[in-house]
Amino acid sequence: MPSGSVWEPSFRVTSVAYGELTTTIDDAEDGDGPMGERLSLGVAARLSRYLQVLTQAKKMGKETISSQELSDYTHVNSTQIRRDLSGFGKFGKRGVGYNVESLVSQIRKILRTAGQHNIALLGAGHLGKAIASSDIFADHGFRVVAIFDVDPAKVGTTVGSQVVRHTSELARVVEEEDIVVGVLAVPTAAAQGLADQLVAAGVKIIFNYSESLLDVPPEVTVHTSSPAVDLLYALYFYLT
């Protein structure tokens, strides 16, 4: 019996309301399935989770996986998983399950995240170092191509494969390196200022590991990491 993240309740509670969610887009793909339409928030979020589990399962040498196993690890109902997948094609084999490797590439295609994407990491403290040396981002095609800090003692040192730069170089580097995501691993007090700089530099996705509530323009998406929230939530069901 595997685990699963209590993560996203029926709505992974983070229901987002980001403008139109189901408008048609240009490029179609395999033919059948809703490939030509923008995915709903729910489907996109679940597919991302399946992808995470599949990526790890592949690492562990697993060749096939059933919807029930995926369900055990994601806590998404197995019928819903089969439903989500069958909307895009018949990926599974009855009596056997899904081929892990082929399902990974199918989902990557659906999520259009087959390519490489560049990340800027802000903050070279403990958290920044932990993120820089982790595989999690790299596994999904995200590359930390620049690390910034304001501390003169840290600027110039090497973290992961990158030399730490001073924050004053942010705007230039974001453009040069084609950075689409900024990750804030800085103290709460510094977060808003750096978010402003990221926005000014044209970054549209910010990952906030600080506690600060960030104010950004509507076209910028902020994801605030909140382990304590998930813990509160898990604890509620433990206590009751």
Next chain:
Amino acid sequence: MPSGSVWEPSFRVTSVAYGELTTTIDDAEDGDGPMGERLSLGVAARLSRYLQVLTQAKKMGKETISSQELSDYTHVNSTQIRRDLSGFGKFGKRGVGYNVESLVSQIRKILRTAGQHNIALLGAGHLGKAIASSDIFADHGFRVVAIFDVDPAKVGTTVGSQVVRHTSELARVVEEEDIVVGVLAVPTAAAQGLADQLVAAGVKIIFNYSESLLDVPPEVTVHTSSPAVDLLYALYFYLT
């Protein structure tokens, strides 16, 4: 215009299927409202998120907050927020909003997380140090009361306010310190073994910051932290 986490799509996608979700429990409270029943997964997760934002707003000296402001920060629809809250009482003031401090204590009461809960942190590397020195857990009544590592070079050193202990002491310390949550901040290869030890020691909630897919008994809840998943998801809506 504040940000918000793409987090939990309409379902914070992590819909969980953990047995009965709406059975009645013993203690009733204020009288009106569904206080006597177990919260649905969705409501509990959303309330946790409101609490996170409110806690930070309180720190920033904010006295009142409207459902629209809460919506901007959580990406939960403002009508839904009012609906969620009004189920437990009339906490708001028309034309004004909600009192931040009073709403914090109301939600804490609803989530039954007013008390202190003890955490064991496994791994005294960069991530462990980052977690130990962060406020996020402390803000919500979680206390890191023990830190473990297997590295002899780390055992005995001080991280945060704790002296790092050897993992062999785990079972004893879990019992002595009444630890209910184990946080895994260790390399992927070590995660399952430590999860097994936590389970054997009686811990029922595990927070997994490694990439490992953990197999645990059904009564244990595992939350796997997955920043890359959230990033994939945010990127999809950015690219389309």
Next chain:
DNA sequence: TAGATTGTTAATCGATTAACAATC
């Protein structure tokens, strides 16, 4: 009073689930 915001209703949409035939 005028403006703002809550609390609540009603309608819709999507997630959830059980069930089962199809088929590997």
Next chain:
DNA sequence: TAGATTGTTAATCGATTAACAATC
């Protein structure tokens, strides 16, 4: 063939949203 698991249908439940009266 027998067992397992997918793909799909149909029914239910809860989330989402707009709208608006109540009221601070």
